[in-house]
Amino acid sequence: MQPIARGRRPALVAFLAGLFALVWLACSPAWSGAPTEGAASVSTAHAKVTLLADPLQAAPGQTLWLGLHFELIAHWHVYWRNPGASGAAPLLRWTLPAGWTAGEVHWPVPQRLPVGPLTNYGYEKAVTLLVPLRIPETALPASAQRIVLDAEWLVCRVECIPESARLTLVLPSPHAAGAARGDPTTQRLFAAARAQWPADGPTGGRYRVSDDARTLTLEVPGLAVDERAAVWFAAYDWGPVDPSGAQQRQTAGDGVALRVTVGDLPPSGNAPLDGLLVVGTPEHGSSARRAHALRLHAAPALVADGSAGPAATAASQSPALLLALGLAFLGGLLLNVMPCVLPVLAIKALGFVREAGANPRRRLAHGLSYAAGIVFSFLVLASTLLLLRAGGAALGWGFQLQSPLLVALLAYLMLLVGLNLSGVFTLGAGLIGVGQSLGAGSGLGSTFATGVLAVVVASPCTAPFMGTALGFALTRPAGEALAVFAALAAGFALPLLLLSVLPALLRCLPKPGPWMKRLQQALAFPLYGTAAWLLWVLSQQTGASAFGAALAGLVVLALAAWCYGQWQPRAWRGVLFAAGASALIVLLLRPLIVPEVAVSTRAEAQRLAWSDERVRELVAAGRPVFVNFTAAWCITCQVNERVALATENTRRRFAERAVVYLVADWTRRDPAITRQLERHGRSGVPLYLLYAPGRPTPLVLPQLFSEDVVAEALESL
Structure with a gap:
């Protein structure tokens, strides 16, 4: 590709400023008003x-x-x-x-x-x-x-x-x-x-961690408690003690000793353990009780040597975190083969082909720059989600594709990059740092931007192994959550990083030649396919008029790109051209800011919309209920529905057992569905629940799905 002309940069800046304004508008509430005053x-x-x-x-x-x-x-x-x-x-x-x-x-x-x-x-x-x-x-x-x-x-x-x-x-x-x-x-x-x-408890209490780090022994000297009384401990904060674990009272000479199960966040180092010791009176049972507020300190043997304390074995005391890190890493690897990621991966591989004759240090620099873009983007997204969680916003992974306006903008971006590869127009590093990285790949900054783009496009594709890890991360402290996202980023960046590190892999690739131009043009079609997929997602979120406006904007954008390639306006003409095209696209996309409700054109007699109330009513009436938490942009969901839920065998089994099939559609943001996902430790779809009369909790089916899994779950009824 030719370097971008100096006169075209103002046009590019103005055009991208318009797109940035649309992104900002998509992420901002359409209306801002003061909440109504309430009564007492x-x-x-x-x-x-x-x-x-x-x-x-x-x-x-x-x-x-x-x-x-x-x-x-x-x-x-x-x-x-x-x-x-x-x-x-x-x-x-x-x-x-x-x-x-x-x-x-x-x-x-x-x-x-x-x-x-x-x-x-x-x-x-x-x-x-x-x-x-x-x-x-x-x-x-x-x-x-x-x-x-x-x-x-x-x-x-x-x-x-x-x-x-x-x-x-x-x-x-x-x-x-x-x-x-x-x-x-x-x-x-x-x-x-x-x-x-609670009353203030006696001072001098302490706790000891068992050798296997699975239990804590709480010792409260000087507290007289009847031997027949029931005693239990509750920590003030979630984590150090498992609330559902066994608690066993032990013999103590001058006080109370209680053996409790360690929670997911064991106390570390010399950190105190704060909580309540609740004592039920034997005369009146557990309904009459007294409680003591305690601050327990680590026993001296635990903190005499930092290497012997619980802090030194924190990793071994948290197998759940290690499992989540492993699942996140595998999920990141699998993201590279998702349909929405393959185009970006292939285009960057083309960039490494062009770098095949370069200095190995430069190749490594490109690989590290690409990986840095991925890690940076994942950590930014993780920090944003954690801030939203702290502020009370109920948003899950992939929420950026729940904004119809942002879906349209991503489709437009894919179209622009595809037209650029097809030769309709040429841009260098100006197209959000993407054009040059997808073409010549000669700048570390553009390679970094390619990693950022890969994350933006890949984040909605919740691959197998990834949903559980992300659900774990979003319910854990910030440090652990960031570690899980970092492991996800490492898995995602690993394949192309290996290409840059191992010269032998690069030598296996064909030598540069005229075929690269044809390959570059061919790589535009996967991007066109990605744009088409995004438009299909948009069609599930909006009504006919809003979807038509988005298609009209697509045509205007393609026309603007062609005019830019033919005319190549410079200086103030380029600014006016970009401003005019951006203004027209803004007017066309205005219906997407407050989209109308999408109307399904398919008769779906066997599937009903999910709601918590409907589930309760059906189960109370003695009907088993199968709930499919899905979204149009979830590739795993669509595959599962095709191979396991929409089959004749599954429909027959549902009919034989009078199972009601409900669909919780998360294609557009729905706080009720988000809360239900979080309740089951998930931050994204898919999620499959089977409710049965007489069962207090639903059966949670695995994310990787088949007809046999459905059959086994129905047999359990």
């Missing part, structure tokens, strides 16, 4: 939640108490600060007058809530979470003050339903009549909540 109480189908204060008076220098009171319907519960094996603690976000500060939540002692083999911690019937509110000395409220709480909570029975509310409480002026007296009902609720707080 809200009722849902499962709970009544009320924001209370005592006293009601807001005086300078005072600490008053706020309470979030839950009244739950029978058999439903909310969670403690450490929800246990599953669930999520209530999340409270305060909007307070200037200078006012809210303290930490004071949690009542929870109940143990067994769900099959798992154990959660939470509250049934009713609970009040108290939070201290400090009013600064300098504040002199002369009028009523408004407190706003944005609360989110998970209310569960067997299934879980996320709920939220904005609660508003107005504190009257200190001069208002009766403000200082408070409300007797609120005071009784607060007093009952304080009575359920």
Whole structure:
């Protein structure tokens, strides 16, 4: 390809600025509005939640108490600060007058809530979470003050339903009549909540890790407990202790000793272990209990030598992390053979062919640059997802293809690169750093950009082995999550990195010659195929008018590329040309910002849309239910449906057992489906669940699927 002319750079910059603006618009909410104000109480189908204060008076220098009171319907519960094996603690976000500060939540002692083999911690019937509110000395409220709480909570029975509310409480002026007296009902609720707080336990407690690193022995000297009393321990944070593991009381001379199962994040080094020791009274059973807040320190033998402490064996104590790293690495390798990745991989291999006669150090530099682009992109995506998770956004892997506008832009990018390879127009490093890397490949920056492009195109293709690893990563601490994504990147980058490192592999490739031009043009067709696939995904997300607008934009883009190749405008003419083409494409793609609902043209009598309510109703009526969590852009999903679900044998088996087939379509972003995936430890599709009457939890089928797998699952009914 010819180097880009100097006069064409402003045109390229303006054109790409328009595309960048569209990407930004796709990732931004279409409308931004302030949330509506709420009342001090809200009722849902499962709970009544009320924001209370005592006293009601807001005086300078005072600490008053706020309470979030839950009244739950029978058999439903909310969670403690450490929800246990599953669930999520209530999340409270305060909007307070200037200078006012809210303290930490004071949690009542929870109940143990067994769900099959798992154990959660939470509250049934009713609970009040108290939070201290400090009013600064300098504040002199002369009028009523408004407190706003944005609360989110998970209310569960067997299934879980996320709920939220904005609660508003107005504190009257200190001069208002009766403000200082408070409300007797609120005071009784607060007093009952304080009575359920744990007492401070004795100091000097310690824990020891067993030789096999599978159990902890907790020793609390000086705590007198009846030998008949039931004793159990709950850590304040998820990880160090398995909430579902066995807990065995041991003989202790002057206190309590308890042997518990280590969790997924064992305590390391000399880190303290904070939690509750709950003691049930033998006279009244577990319903009457007292609890002690403990801070246990590592026994001296564990930390006397850093090499002998738990920190030195952290890796061996976390086989789940090692397994996730291995699965992520294999998933990265398999990504190289996914249909949406092969074009980029083949084009970069062509670049290495052109570098065959170059210095081996330069070849290695290109390989490392390509790998660096992949690793950088994966870590950026991982960091973004972790930030979104921390902020409460429920987004899964591959979410970028759930934006119709971004799907269209990716299709346009594939078309532009294909036209570039076909010779319709020529660009160097200007096309987002891709053109030159896909052509001459002479710049390390363009090679780096090729790795970035490979990740952008590959991320939606959740390959086998990868979904479980990513689901693990997105539910783990940030360090472990980043490590899993780094392993995924390493597997993805390995094949081309080997081509750059091992000269013998390069010598096996044919010598450069005239055939390379023909090969370059031939490589455009896989890119056209990728663009067609993206357009098919778009057709599943939008209605006819929006899809037609996207096709019109495709034609305009192709025409603009041809005009650019023929006319080659320079300077201000190029800027005007690019600005005009970008503006026209923006107008054409405007319907994709708020796309209309897609209407299916196929009669699908045997498959119904999924919803949590529909599953519960069908199972309650005695019907088994098979749920297919899928998406149009998921290659694995489409293969599984063709070879295992859409076959005559599977349909016959479903009919014989009266199985209802539900489809949870994640092609477009759906928070309900995202939450369901996360509930089963997944961050992407596919996911297959088989519900049966009388079973508290569904059967989770493997991601790699066949007719035999379906048959065996149905036999278990």
